[in-house]
Amino acid sequence: MTPRRATEADIPAIQAFLRAHIQTSMFPLANLEAHGLGSDAPRGTTLWLFEDGPRLTGLYAQTNEGMGMPQLPGATPDHAKALTEEGAGRNLIGMLGATAQVRTLQTAWGLQDQPIRHDADEPGYALELSDLVVPSAPDGTSIRPVREADLPVVLPWRAAYHIETLGTPEEVAWSAAERDLQHYLVAGHHRVLVDGYAPLAMTGFNATLADVVQIGGVYTPPARRGKGLARRVLALHLQEARSEGVTRAVLFAASRGAARAYEAVGFRYVEPFTMLLFETGEGAA
Numbered sequence: 001m002t003p004r005r006a007t008e009a010d011i012p013a014i015q016a017f018l019r020a021h022i023q024t025s026m027f028p029l030a031n032l033e034a035h036g037l038g039s040d041a042p043r044g045t046t047l048w049l050f051e052d053g054p055r056l057t058g059l060y061a062q063t064n065e066g067m068g069m070p071q072l073p074g075a076t077p078d079h080a081k082a083l084t085e086e087g088a089g090r091n092l093i094g095m096l097g098a099t100a101q102v103r104t105l106q107t108a109w110g111l112q113d114q115p116i117r118h119d120a121d122e123p124g125y126a127l128e129l130s131d132l133v134v135p136s137a138p139d140g141t142s143i144r145p146v147r148e149a150d151l152p153v154v155l156p157w158r159a160a161y162h163i164e165t166l167g168t169p170e171e172v173a174w175s176a177a178e179r180d181l182q183h184y185l186v187a188g189h190h191r192v193l194v195d196g197y198a199p200l201a202m203t204g205f206n207a208t209l210a211d212v213v214q215i216g217g218v219y220t221p222p223a224r225r226g227k228g229l230a231r232r233v234l235a236l237h238l239q240e241a242r243s244e245g246v247t248r249a250v251l252f253a254a255s256r257g258a259a260r261a262y263e264a265v266g267f268r269y270v271e272p273f274t275m276l277l278f279e280t281g282e283g284a285a
Contacts, residue, residue, distance in 0.1 A: 001082045003060070006047035008037060010056075014047065017056045021071050023124055023250055023270050024098040026214040028061040028069045030207035040064065048088050050079065066093040068105070075101040080108030094118075094277040102274040115279035118167035122252040122275065123259060125267035129242040129249060133266045134235040135228060141200065143191040143236040146184050150192060153199050155181060161219045165254050166277065180217075190217065191240075193233035201229040203237050213241055215251035218258065231261040238265070 006014060014032065018025035028045060035044045042065040050058040050072070058072035060083050068089060072079050083089050089109050095102045099121045106112060146154060158177035162168035168176055184190040190204030201224065206216025220230045238249055252273040253259040 001050065001078050003048040003050050003082055003086055003088075005086070006037060006049050006059070010047075010049060011037070013056050014049070014059065017059065018071060021073070021098075022212060022248070023126055024273055025071050026207040026209075026212065026250060027067075027096050028059075028071065029209060030214075031061070031063065031069075033209065043067075045069075046088075048083055048086055050082075060088055062088055062092075066091050068092050068095040068097075070095070070097045070101040070105060072101050072104075075104040077104065077108040080105050084109070092278060094275070096275055097273070099272040099274040102276055106276065111278075116276070117169075117279050118165075118275060118277040120254070120275050121272050122254060124250065124252045124270050124273040125259070125262050126270045127238070127249045127262075127265070127267045129238060129247055131266045132235060132238050132242065133264065134239055135232050135264070139195060141193050141195050141229075141232060143193055143233055143240070145188055146181070146190045146192055146202070146204075148185060150199050151181060154192065154202055157202060157219050157221060158217070160221075161217060191233060191237045193229055193236070200224060201233045203230070203233045205237075205241075211246055212248045212250065213238075213246050215249060215262075218261075225257075228261075228264075230258070231264045234261065235265040 011032070015029065018029045031043050031045045035041050037047070038044070042063065044064045045061045048060045049056060058075070058079065060072060061069040080089065089105065092111070095105065155177055158180055159173045162173040162176050163170055184204060189208060190202060192199035193201045201220040203218045204216055205213040207214040215234065218230055218234060251262060251267065253262055
């Protein structure tokens with residue numbers, strides 16, 4: 001069992017393999033589409049491939065900033081050992097992927113005692129957008145892209161999301177939120193729900209393909225929770241995406257309350273997804 005590094009010639013096979021496991025493959029797929037192979041961008045990705053003859057049976061992706069993303073069905077400690085021997089799994093800042101796979105690598109690489117900022121096995125959900133349920137809105141709420149003028153309102157929201165959901169230390173949550181929002185303004189993948197002008201709630205896509213999107217960063221400020229705003233902003237954003245040719249959406253739910261909102265617009269549980277973030281980038285195999 002010896003993996004090899006992917007080359008440009010492997011990209012079509014890699015994309016087909018990851019699409020066959022789309023529920024837990026959106027991050028590596030979107031990174032590959034955005035940066036290709038060999039990019040020096042922080043999210044530029046190196047991939048190691050496991051093969052059985054000509055057939056691709058699994059892969060491990062790691063970004064330049066140290067995020068590990070396995071797609072290794074039936075992952076075993078032997079996969080971890082083989083990756084280590086090829087130089088993968090070093091200087092990790094975290095791992096994202098199917099729960100059984102992430103936990104297998106975490107244990108095999110001896111990372112259980114690494115200081116952890118966020119560690120959650122979250123239920124993964126999927127929705128064919130033909131089955132989307134859009135809640136009615138007699139109050140006339142609508143969505144629009146996040147604007148620079150919204151930053152005084154949504155910056156505290158995003159900082160709170162970092163602290164509440166991702167375990168980001170408060171002293172760095174604000175700077176992380178500011179970086180996120182500057183990216184949102186450029187990418188155009190986030191929306192705010194408004195009643196007239198003032199933002200009420202926010203949602204977005206944290207990974208996108210032409211036909212599939214992954215939901216991320218859904219947030220309603222505490223004073224407005226329990227009013228159906230999250231499901232409304234999410235459904236309207238997905239309705240918009242559907243009109244542009246997107247046929248499927250995936251996500252992983254950070255809480256039971258969030259899961260109820262997703263289920264209300266048609267999402268159904270598929271499989272667990274793990275987000276493991278270390279305190280520092282010094283985790284090593």
